[in-house]
Amino acid sequence: MSDLHDKTVTELAAALRARQVSSVELTQALLERVTRHQGALNAFITISAEGALLEAARADARLGANDAGPLTGVPMAHKDLFCTRGEKTTCGSRMLADFVSPYDATVVERLRAAGVVMLGKTNMDEFAMGSSNETSFFGPVKNPWDPARVPGGSSGGSAAAVAARLVPAATGTDTGGSIRQPAALCGVTGLKPTYGRVSRYGMVAFASSLDQAGLITRSAADAALLLGAIAGFDERDSTSVELPVPDYSAALEQPLKGLKIGVLKEFFDTGLDPAIEQHIRAALELLRSQGALIKDVSLPNLPLSVPTYYVVAPAECSSNLARFDGVRYGYRCKKPTDLLDLYLRSRGEGFGAEVKRRIMTGTYVLSAGYYDAFYLKAQRVRQLISNDFERAFHEVDVVIGPTTPTAAFELGAKTADPVTMYLNDIYTIGANLAGLPAISLPCGLTQGLPAALQIIGPHFGEERLLNVAHRYQLETDWHRRAPPGFA
Numbered sequence: 001m002s003d004l005h006d007k008t009v010t011e012l013a014a015a016l017r018a019r020q021v022s023s024v025e026l027t028q029a030l031l032e033r034v035t036r037h038q039g040a041l042n043a044f045i046t047i048s049a050e051g052a053l054l055e056a057a058r059a060d061a062r063l064g065a066n067d068a069g070p071l072t073g074v075p076m077a078h079k080d081l082f083c084t085r086g087e088k089t090t091c092g093s094r095m096l097a098d099f100v101s102p103y104d105a106t107v108v109e110r111l112r113a114a115g116v117v118m119l120g121k122t123n124m125d126e127f128a129m130g131s132s133n134e135t136s137f138f139g140p141v142k143n144p145w146d147p148a149r150v151p152g153g154s155s156g157g158s159a160a161a162v163a164a165r166l167v168p169a170a171t172g173t174d175t176g177g178s179i180r181q182p183a184a185l186c187g188v189t190g191l192k193p194t195y196g197r198v199s200r201y202g203m204v205a206f207a208s209s210l211d212q213a214g215l216i217t218r219s220a221a222d223a224a225l226l227l228g229a230i231a232g233f234d235e236r237d238s239t240s241v242e243l244p245v246p247d248y249s250a251a252l253e254q255p256l257k258g259l260k261i262g263v264l265k266e267f268f269d270t271g272l273d274p275a276i277e278q279h280i281r282a283a284l285e286l287l288r289s290q291g292a293l294i295k296d297v298s299l300p301n302l303p304l305s306v307p308t309y310y311v312v313a314p315a316e317c318s319s320n321l322a323r324f325d326g327v328r329y330g331y332r333c334k335k336p337t338d339l340l341d342l343y344l345r346s347r348g349e350g351f352g353a354e355v356k357r358r359i360m361t362g363t364y365v366l367s368a369g370y371y372d373a374f375y376l377k378a379q380r381v382r383q384l385i386s387n388d389f390e391r392a393f394h395e396v397d398v399v400i401g402p403t404t405p406t407a408a409f410e411l412g413a414k415t416a417d418p419v420t421m422y423l424n425d426i427y428t429i430g431a432n433l434a435g436l437p438a439i440s441l442p443c444g445l446t447q448g449l450p451a452a453l454q455i456i457g458p459h460f461g462e463e464r465l466l467n468v469a470h471r472y473q474l475e476t477d478w479h480r481r482a483p484p485g486f487a
């Protein structure tokens with residue numbers, strides 16, 4: 001079979017079951033691609049050739065014995081903050097550069113049980129803090145559409161790998177946009193599920209009330225298939241929700257007639273690239289022609305989401321990252337003189353600049369005297385933003401807007417000014433603050449770079465999001481376009 005690398009998960013699953021290709025052949029072909037493009041893209045931190053081939057052989061045995069599920073033998077990669085037994089989990093940090101987890105994250109465990117083959121661990125912003133993948137200790141990832149540009153972050157390695165056809169799908173995590181934003185900048189599909197829909201167990205914590213595991217794929221249909229495998233209650237994560245997991249693939253084709261779509265007024269007000277706006281308006285027209293009803297909705301508190309997030313997320317990170325103390329695991333400085341020196345130098349040498357900035361901001365907003373002025377106020381505004389969304393979902397079924405204000409920017413363009421970098425998350429953060437599911441889809445090209453639209457739904461509304469996304473992808477081919485040189 002040719003063009004294996006260009007096939008979606010759904011297509012590969014069918015080819016494996018029809019024995020048109022074996023999992024070992026597929027794994028070898030993709031490993032060769034991963035290795036060939038590693039120098040140019042830096043999408044991976046660990047390439048797990050040996051483990052992958054063993055898993056593939058096991059998958060082939062299951063396929064041969066008719067003991068296979070729909071994902072058996074399909075290769076994937078994991079963002080390097082999902083714990084994986086036997087392979088490093090670095091979180092893109094010097095702090096964990098040599099850390100090997102003794103257990104699998106629930107997401108990894110479920111995909112392994114489904115027979116998915118793990119090709120490796122993808123590069124990311126350090127501890128998932130970033131919007132450009134430039135904070136990784138292992139160097140930046142390059143955008144396959146233009147290697148002088150960023151892939152977005154923090155799941156930039158996953159998005160670049162899926163866009164460059166190195167893997168058909170990869171996991172990601174989204175605390176303030178880290179699945180949707182890199183998916184948008186790399187021209188692939190990124191799904192952030194509802195908070196609580198997918199277990200966070202074994203996902204190294206950044207900001208626990210916002211972090212959510214999800215998927216980067218080349219189609220909404222693939223995201224549906226994979227979400228079914230990773231979603232569901234996990235007693236090891238007390239915030240995972242005990243709700244049955246629907247058959248996401250079954251609802252994909254549902255007609256859009258009568259669907260009420262809200263166009264998010266605030267998302268079109270501020271600094272949106274006109275070329276991206278045009279592509280989104282065209283997408284809305286297409287959805288209207290399929291019977292959807294389009295109306296404007298306003299979420300007046302949404303413009304406060306960036307400052308709110310940049311209080312809440314650093315506060316939680318300052319607490320979560322306190323565990324990296326040079327004692328239990330992770331980086332330890334050389335020859336500490338006493339306990340305090342051990343703490344200070346291990347953390348000082350182990351963490352990069354952005355992580356330190358967040359820890360300091362977080363510690364400040366939580367400190368006595370400032371707690372009420374910053375942290376408590378941010379929590380209140382967070383509630384107002386949630387209420388805005390809730391009101392909107394009384395009127396419409398989903399809301400649509402852009403994922404990012406611009407297409408991929410040049411490497412280094414925003415590294416000198418953290419606030420400019422943070423503003424890149426302006427359209428994605430709202431869904432995290434409110435715990436809502438959201439999906440980003442490619443909807444055009446502007447000067448040769450992908451543009452994306454975002455669909456946000458009510459809690460546990462993944463079926464509807466995937467349905468709208470799939471119907472859009474049935475009528476368009478933006479998601480089928482490969483970056484030049486990677487087809």
Ligand code: GLN
Nearest residue numbers: 128129130175176177178
């Ligand atoms: N870019 C945002 C940040 O830097 C979001 C990151 C994320 O979703 N992990 O915090």
